[in-house]
Amino acid sequence: MNARRTPWWHAAIALVLGLGVGAGVAVLGESSGTTLIGTPWFVPVVLGAIGVVALVLALNVHKYAATDPKKRPKTFVNPAVAFNTLVLCKSMVLAGAALAGWYGGQIIPTLAHIEGSFYGQAVLECAVSAAVCLADMVIGFVGEWLCQLPPTEGPENPKVKGQQRQGTLAGAAAKTVR
Template sequence: MRTRRTPLAYYLVALILGIAGGLTISEISMSSRTDLMGAPWLVSLLLFILGVMILLMAIQVHRYAKGERKEMDSRFAVNTLVMSKSLGIACAALLGWYGSQALVSMGHSSAPYYAAVMRECLAASAVCLIDVVIGAVGEWLCQLPPDEGPENPKKRNSAKRRLPDAAQKESMDR
């Protein structure tokens, strides 16, 4: 299976969609006097813990790719790569969501409700930014070294060295 790094445009699209959603929720919340804004502290804590766990898993995959670890389940490596990709994209969208709510709340920060929303959303935005970086780094850590196929010059030279002397002389005569 061949995978590619997540393009920067995907992160930007997720961020823009998150900003649009956050602004929409902010407008609905302000116009209808409903409590839709903010981020519970538990969400920020869980996102941070999830990011750290995925980073630790990606480090294990990287150790295997470098040869420092002897065995690894291929499903674990693939799942770690998928989780790193999804963490980066999802947290980019959440960064836009919480960041836009924090910006809207700054205009009304003299009110206690909006001051609390601003603090919660700034904390959630910081955690989401950290998780976007962790997702991108996790993708990089899950890369495998380049495949040295049979046409690689290093492989050809080592194959010649492994031939018996008579076979080498015969192949050189041709």
């Protein structure tokens, strides 16, 4: 299986879309008189815990992949766990960006009313949640990088390409000398 890394611009699009929807919901809440802004404090705690778990799993996958195949323990990392770790990191990139935009978008229209205690508390909650979501996005990018496998000894390996190139150059040099 050949998994591709998540491009940075996917996260940028998710961030902008989340920003627009979050700001729109905050404006809609202000105009209708409902309280649609803010977040409970357990949300950034849970999101932070998920980020830490994903980072630990990605470090384990990287440790396994970077170890010499002859010295690897047989039960160190289950391939399904490695695959699920990669999927978790890829989803953290997009979800972290979208949620950071969502919480950041709620802050923008609320700044005009920040002197009120409710709005001040909501801005603080959204700022903490947005920061944790941005950290999760970064952890997702790092986790994707950590889950990369080194190239095998196949034709795409740089060592093999160099040996083939040297062999063909040596053969070409021998033909010209004759």
